[in-house]
Amino acid sequence: MLKISNFEVIGWEHTIRGMRNPMNSWEKSDSIFGGKFSCGLHDNVPVSIGPNDYHLMTQLRNAGTDHRKFMRMITVYADITAPLYWWKEFDTYKVGTVANSCSTMHKIAEKEFTLEDFSHEHLMSIANDDPCDALFLEGINIRVDGDDLLGLTINVLNYYRNRYLKTKDKKYWWQMIQLLPSSYNQRRTVMLNYEVLANIYKSRRNHKLDEWHTFCDWIEKLPYSELITGETSPDAQISQEVISESTPMFLKKSLVLKEGTKNE
Numbered sequence: 307m308l309k310i311s312n313f314e315v316i317g318w319e320h321t322i323r324g325m326r327n328p329m330n331s332w333e334k335s336d337s338i339f340g341g342k343f344s345c346g347l348h349d350n351v352p353v354s355i356g357p358n359d360y361h362l363m364t365q366l367r368n369a370g371t372d373h374r375k376f377m378r379m380i381t382v383y384a385d386i387t388a389p390l391y392w393w394k395e396f397d398t399y400k401v402g403t404v405a406n407s408c409s410t411m412h413k414i415a416e417k418e419f420t421l422e423d424f425s426h427e428h429l430m431s432i433a434n435d436d437p438c439d440a441l442f443l444e445g446i447n448i449r450v451d452g453d454d455l456l457g458l459t460i461n462v463l464n465y466y467r468n469r470y471l472k473t474k475d476k477k478y479w480w481q482m483i484q485l486l487p488s489s490y491n492q493r494r495t496v497m498l499n500y501e502v503l504a505n506i507y508k509s510r511r512n513h514k515l516d517e518w519h520t521f522c523d524w525i526e527k528l529p530y531s532e533l534i535t536g537e538t539s540p541d542a543q544i545s546q547e548v549i550s551e552s553t554p555m556f557l558k559k560s561l562v563l564k565e566g567t568k569n570e
Contacts, residue, residue, distance in 0.1 A: 307425040307491065308392060308517040310524050313384035318353040325362065325376040334358050351529040360530075367533055377500040377533060378402060385495050389425040391488040392517040402502035407494040414482050415470055419463045421456070424489045425517075429453050459487060504534045 319339045326332050336356025355363070366374045388396070393407075429452030463482055470478035507525050510518040525534055 307427060308386065308388040308520045310521070311385045311387075312495075313382065313524075315351075315380065315382050315529055317379050317381045318355075321376050321379040322355075322359050322363075324379060325359075325366065353529070355530060363530075363533060364536070367536060371501070374501070377504065378502075380500040380533075382498045382500070382503065382528065383495070384498070385493060387491050387493045388517055389489045389491050390486075392515060393492060393494070394488070395515070395518075399502055399506060402499050404497040405494045408492055410483070410486065410490075410492070414486070415467050415479065418467065419460045421460065423491055424456060424460075424487065425491060426453070426456055426489060427516075429456060456487070456489070459485065500534050503528075507535055 318337070322335055322337055323332065326335060336358045338354040338356070340352065363376065366376060431451055431453045463485060466478045466481035466485075469475070470482070503525055507522055511522045513519070525531055528534065
């Protein structure tokens with residue numbers, strides 16, 4: 307289970323202005339900022355990117371990470387609620403991300419544990435009526451499945467929570483901390499950017515975890531998400547404006563210049 311809320315994409319005006327700094331081509335910018343625009347594929351977003359700026363963005367994106375620095379400046383904020391096993395993988399992406407999380411260390415005993423606090427949509431139930439889907443406890447005729455084990459864990463967590471609240475004895479707090487399953491859902495407010503989202507999308511679009519599919523579906527709905535999801539063509543033609551004066555000569559020679567694009 308993964309839920310995303312309160313998300314916002316900001317920084318378009320600064321991004322586009324900075325994108326044009328290397329060639330001093332600010333006068334060619336044709337985007338409009340500061341309102342809700344209807345522009346076909348990208349309705350109701352706070353920017354209407356003009357053809358000149360969009361063309362340059364696409365060229366820079368296809369030129370590779372060294373040239374598409376503008377994508378690092380398009381900032382995304384979001385509240386994400388997801389299980390700890392997903393956050394463990396998300397934490398792989400350290401560069402270009404910031405997160406403030408709800409604290410299990412300080413607030414684990416704040417409320418009673420319920421089934422809704424855990425991602426459990428794939429746990430098997432005794433309702434399957436398949437003897438291979440559950441464990442029979444040795445020596446006693448008791449059948450236990452995934453749902454049962456999570457329910458038992460929740461009961462144990464609540465037992466030690468009540469003991470901790472009554473006694474304030476830290477040994478009961480430790481029981482909650484060390485018994486907490488990785489399916490426990492944690493909320494974090496995160497800051498990302500389009501470049502790190504491109505890395506995530508490329509690596510996780512076909513991941514076995516459903517949570518990554520949900521996350522990538524959300525990426526596809528962001529404004530101008532094709533800047534994130536678009537594939538880099540190996541023979542992409544690069545306009546003259548992509549190549550700044552600081553580009554090494556060997557790299558300039560390796561880039562394919564598209565005729566007639568000096569003035570976009």
